[in-house]
Amino acid sequence: MTDSAHRERPSRTELGRVLMSAGALSPDWAPVYQAVPRSAFLPDLMWPFDMDAGTSAAVSRADDPDAWYGYADADVPVVTQWDDGRHTGREPGQVSTSSASMPSVVFRMLRDLDVRPGDRVLEVGTGTGWNAALLAHRTGADNVVTVEVDGAVAERARAALETFGTAARVVHGDGYEGFPEGAPYDRIIVTAGVRHIPFAWVEQTRPGGLIVAPWGTHYGNGDTVARLAVARDGESASGSFTGPVEFMKLRAQRLSPVVHSDYVTGGPETRDASSTGLTEDAFLGERFSPQRFAVSLRMPHCHHVIAEKRDGARPVWLYGLTDRSWACVMFRDGDKARVWQSGPRRLWDKAEAAYQWWEAEGKPGHERFGLTVTRDGQAAWLDDPGQSWPV
Template sequence: MTAKANQDRPSRTELGRVLMSGGALPVDWAPSYAAVPRSAFLPDLMWPFDMDTGTSIAVSRTDDPGAWFGYADSDVPVVTQWDDGAHTGTDPGRVSTSSASMPSVVFRMLRDLDAHPGNRVLEIGTGTGWNAALLAHRVGVENVVTVEVDGAVAERARASLSRFGAAVRVVHGDGYEGCPEGAPYDRIIVTAGVRHIPFAWVEQARPGGLIVVPWGTHYSNGDTVARLVVAQDGRSASGAFTGPVEFMKLRAQRLPLVVHSDYVTGGPTGRDESTTDITEDEFVGDRFGPQRFALGLRISNCHCVVADKRDGARPVWFYGLTDRSWACVMFRDGDTARVWQGGPRRLWEEAEAAHRWWENAGRPGHERFGLTVTASAQHAWLDEPGQSVN
């Protein structure tokens, strides 16, 4: 298949139409979408997320090119590495550690970045190299620097970018440190979820520059895109969130595995027990809804696990990250939710108070929250920087 035919596939044209009609693909990014196909940066063996089954499946370009290109041209995330490269075989591995994001997410973040021709751009998290190629088409190859912590991933991306004719500078290093030798940058975009924003990124951006980064708390695996503007004096960066996403986390900031048996043995019954009148729908909400994000801002050092619903019952667990405090609320259809707690912290009471705070604030969505980063701290706020929520 020729490069021209590769770019003119009907499925790719249809994806572009869907992205534009849904507002994900801005008009000014359409030429870059047309010129830079995601398929040029995907490996022959990949693991797209199948929406019908809710699982990642192995797809080989050699064995089934039709399915391979079909997924390449779909608005689905594609895993390209498992278990930090230790994985072998075709079955999915244990932990996905590198991927190509959903095209809708990619272009929404590029829209937030507001990069213009000639802007200097630093990307943290090269992945496949597709995002860097899109940026290169927009601002010029010479103006893009991309940093990748995994040496093998960096080398594959470098080869793909070179083969495609967009040989941007790929740096193998820890993106947490940025890339000071290329600074200052007009724009910085991060393609990994973070829990703490290093001030190095602020220092390496121009005054008035933009930093677009998926940010969140260890309360959940979800992230929310922060669009931060660097102050004219360079001493801070601040801005509102634009919407929910979910990214693999920056390797230096991954949450260590939370082992349930380290907290609870023998089940929660018989422990400190109570009830709550908060319902499952009110508390759990949608996976990408604002409740979980808001609660994570208010409940420090806590990880929440929303279990699958079975036989009309759904347990939600809370684990303290600085001690062995825990809590469990059991939502059951047609019945009052029961609560059990253990340890020095009363985690359910903290969660219940955080939920009441969110409701009393008018159930704010992601866009009403924002983030400010200084050399000494970062704090989230509601509506304006002076109204800190964490």
């Protein structure tokens, strides 16, 4: 393939304009965007993901190069592996397990990272290798270490980086443990959703350094980018969230599937029935609405599932992850929602209280929340790190 095939395309130039106008691509990262095309790191067979439909379809560079390059130059996520590598063929697999993130997300996180030439950077989650190449162009290839848990993914990324001419170090290992051999780092960036930030990352970052990671709780699949500064004494890292995203989860922190029948057992006499004046639109909002994030922070050890809407009715289920508590709220257009709950925790009561707390605090957005990580665990806060609670 020619270098110009990767670099000199109107669609790629247009994507750069879109990213800059949206504020995702800052002027200091624009030369890096121009120098390091995403297409150089994508496989010949890939599965662009339709965010609205929630589906993927195969695109082959050999069969349809125009479509392939079109997606490479689009602000869409691209699945590059299914089912931890067990998948074969062109049809999508069951679970997407490696991908190339949306360019807008990539450059917003790189902006949050505030990496400078000469900074030493650890990346957790190599994926295609594109992010490592961007970092290497910015800070110097000898300063970038990227860790990938999947051996086949690591090898493909290593080959792509070598072909591109970037000598960033690719390590096959568990990024949850960091990579102490290369520490201390000025910056750590994580490209997989995490539910717990290990203190090893704090220990391997120099005081004053930054950790940027998509973080969330098991309440849902959404993440929010945490930008944490390591304290002078190295004993904590703390900072605000910068905005919502959604990443594939770190393999060590994936949530096992919740089995509905393990929770909802027995007859009507085993559950409490009530109603709520809270509406579907208020409680759920949009996909990345701040109230969903706020509720998730106040609902420890709980997972929620939003079912499809049928005939004007939508059930939302809540499942306890440390007990068999469960709740269901049935939102119905034009009518008061019905609630059923059972178990030692009244999960809907807690969820409704969490929503009311968010409302009473002035409906804060993601950026007013923050996270602090210490040896003892992690805690969330609103506006003031001194007023935190465990998560």
